[in-house]
Amino acid sequence: MINIKGVNKTFVLGDSVVHALNDVSLDIEQGEYLSVMGPSGSGKSTLLNMLGLLDRPDNGQYLLNGIDTFSLDENERARVRRQEIGFVFQSYHLINRLTAWENVEMPMMLSGVAPRERKPKVENILEKLGLARRGHHLPNQLSGGERQRVAIGRSIIMEPSILLADEPTGNLDSKSGMEVTEILEGLNRDGLTLLVVTHDNVMGDRAQRHVRMRDGAIESDHRHDETGREHAAG
Amino acid sequence: MRPVDLVKFTFLALRRQRFRSLMLLVAVGLGVSSVVVLTALGEGARLYVLGEFANLGKDTVIMLPGRKETSGGMPPMTGTAARPLTLHDADVLARTVPGVTQVAPMVMGNGPVSFKSRERDSIVIGTTGAFFTMRFMEIGQGSNFPEMGVDEGRPVAIIGQKLKQELFGSTRAVGQWIRLRDYRYRVIGVLAGTGDSFGLDLSEAIFIPVASAQTVFNIHGLLRIMLKVGEHYSVEDVKSRVERRMTELHDGDLDVTVISPDAMLSTFDDIISVMTLGVGGIAGISLLVAGILVMNVTLMSVKQRTAEIGLLKAIGAPAAQVRLLFLSEAILISIAGALAGIVAGALLVYTGRQLAPDVPFTTPAWALLASLVLAIGTALLFAWLPAQQAAEMEPVDALGRK
Numbered sequence: 001m002i003n004i005k006g007v008n009k010t011f012v013l014g015d016s017v018v019h020a021l022n023d024v025s026l027d028i029e030q031g032e033y034l035s036v037m038g039p040s041g042s043g044k045s046t047l048l049n050m051l052g053l054l055d056r057p058d059n060g061q062y063l064l065n066g067i068d069t070f071s072l073d074e075n076e077r078a079r080v081r082r083q084e085i086g087f088v089f090q091s092y093h094l095i096n097r098l099t100a101w102e103n104v105e106m107p108m109m110l111s112g113v114a115p116r117e118r119k120p121k122v123e124n125i126l127e128k129l130g131l132a133r134r135g136h137h138l139p140n141q142l143s144g145g146e147r148q149r150v151a152i153g154r155s156i157i158m159e160p161s162i163l164l165a166d167e168p169t170g171n172l173d174s175k176s177g178m179e180v181t182e183i184l185e186g187l188n189r190d191g192l193t194l195l196v197v198t199h200d201n202v203m204g205d206r207a208q209r210h211v212r213m214r215d216g217a218i219e220s221d222h223r224h225d226e227t228g229r230e231h232a233a234g
Numbered sequence: 235m236r237p238v239d240l241v242k243f244t245f246l247a248l249r250r251q252r253f254r255s256l257m258l259l260v261a262v263g264l265g266v267s268s269v270v271v272l273t274a275l276g277e278g279a280r281l282y283v284l285g286e287f288a289n290l291g292k293d294t295v296i297m298l299p300g301r302k303e304t305s306g307g308m309p310p311m312t313g314t315a316a317r318p319l320t321l322h323d324a325d326v327l328a329r330t331v332p333g334v335t336q337v338a339p340m341v342m343g344n345g346p347v348s349f350k351s352r353e354r355d356s357i358v359i360g361t362t363g364a365f366f367t368m369r370f371m372e373i374g375q376g377s378n379f380p381e382m383g384v385d386e387g388r389p390v391a392i393i394g395q396k397l398k399q400e401l402f403g404s405t406r407a408v409g410q411w412i413r414l415r416d417y418r419y420r421v422i423g424v425l426a427g428t429g430d431s432f433g434l435d436l437s438e439a440i441f442i443p444v445a446s447a448q449t450v451f452n453i454h455g456l457l458r459i460m461l462k463v464g465e466h467y468s469v470e471d472v473k474s475r476v477e478r479r480m481t482e483l484h485d486g487d488l489d490v491t492v493i494s495p496d497a498m499l500s501t502f503d504d505i506i507s508v509m510t511l512g513v514g515g516i517a518g519i520s521l522l523v524a525g526i527l528v529m530n531v532t533l534m535s536v537k538q539r540t541a542e543i544g545l546l547k548a549i550g551a552p553a554a555q556v557r558l559l560f561l562s563e564a565i566l567i568s569i570a571g572a573l574a575g576i577v578a579g580a581l582l583v584y585t586g587r588q589l590a591p592d593v594p595f596t597t598p599a600w601a602l603l604a605s606l607v608l609a610i611g612t613a614l615l616f617a618w619l620p621a622q623q624a625a626e627m628e629p630v631d632a633l634g635r636k
Contacts, residue, residue: 049630052548054547054548054628054629054630054633055628055629055630074552074553075552075553075554078547078550078551078552078553079550079552080550081547081548081549081550082549082550082551083550087548087549089633093541093542093544093545093548093633095542095545096250097246097247097249097250098246106549107549107550109235109236109239109243110235110546110549110550110551110555111235111550112235112236112239114236154549155549158549158550
């Protein structure tokens, strides 16, 4: 459950002030699948960073599963990120000196989970993502699609409630892009809230809910029902 | 995070920058090994001097001819005084100064010593029987000089172990007649063991009564007089009494120098200890320089791995953990460097001991500990700033930067 209300974020770029988020309000139910689309600079990445507690808005309200995130200090925000949020980035952000296995394992390693408990989980996730045989490969020995799958494995190992994906297929060819999309959608069907920021209309249209942004504000917000008709959300 | 995981993660990060890590390790290692080696030199010198003085004993004072007018300087070891020390002086001191129990006047020279067809050039020391007791030298075979007046010459000699071997081999020396220049002496004793004294190997020497030596070398003065202080007398008191008596004997001039080995020893000990500390300190500066290198390398590492820091933050690593990750790299490398430095230093010290067996080169424990603490401490101190920078980065900024 995500509730944001009246959120603003401004950047100062040289002499000009950029309004990256302009009075944005948005409610997301647990298990929803929504895409955020819009031209470059429309504020969609800023929205994602803010939802992922990577960035702080200037004002407004943000409740994440009932937690008022404004009152949290940086350590508590780190804890919430660890427990509630998974990130998938366009450029994967894998650590090159670690194997696929170790990259997936890393969040558990950082939070001090015993190796005995980590092993079956990592094994299970790699199996599920079709990477069972690639565990001991380094990122530069993997294809783009495989790398993104490793990144997805890493994002879900702590069993978050929300997965935030920033252009997850942006660096991939259409075939592996589709594989990654299907994996993300599969996770959503298992109950994970999925928010995808994308330029790709094909991918964006697959979501049940489409949010369009322009100049830091939400331009439109539509839900697709079973019949394919659109109607306003919220 | 578990310590094992931390070490593994850190090790992988260091291995990724092999050359840089190696150079850093060498820098820390050089610093530590220079502390190890330089303090070992100082400590070796200290122990060497201490050992030399230990041969003299605490209850002995030494009187040398001549006087240094300036205070605080080294006493003249080879004095050329206007008025020499004489056997008469020694005799008077022995008889009249309370607290002086034994005197050993000394004359020294070189001469060819021969037995049958074998001849050796050796050190000749003219002295009395008291010399051996004062220097803790044992007579292995035969006996000491017989009781006789200080100014009495007799054709008897005591020889060192090495000289005995060279002249007599395994045959018996005691009772044989040997020749020194134009004089013949009967060997009455052979010293046990070897004895190094201030670079002089006394096991190669021949000892004859002091009056005989004066005749052999045709001299009147003495090199020095060793005086033994009685058990219940203070060394300093006896020293000043000897000085007063000598002033009387030499018509009101104090033209001798009386030194107590104990006082000299503690002076030497102080001087060399301070020197060792100073030299160790200079070596310590190189560790500080290594520390600055650690800071640079960590700074570079933080800059290069900004995206990784962003990722760590995104997956929920708190600031303290990010800081710990970067600090561990600096600490791990400095521990490795310090250990390498200690091993390298110990090898050098060992080599030094093989080359100069007389000097007991040893790194003092405090230096070893200090270099370790300094190496790890400076690494921690200097890595703190860049590590803190990493810890304080805003996740969104860090992720965005490539």
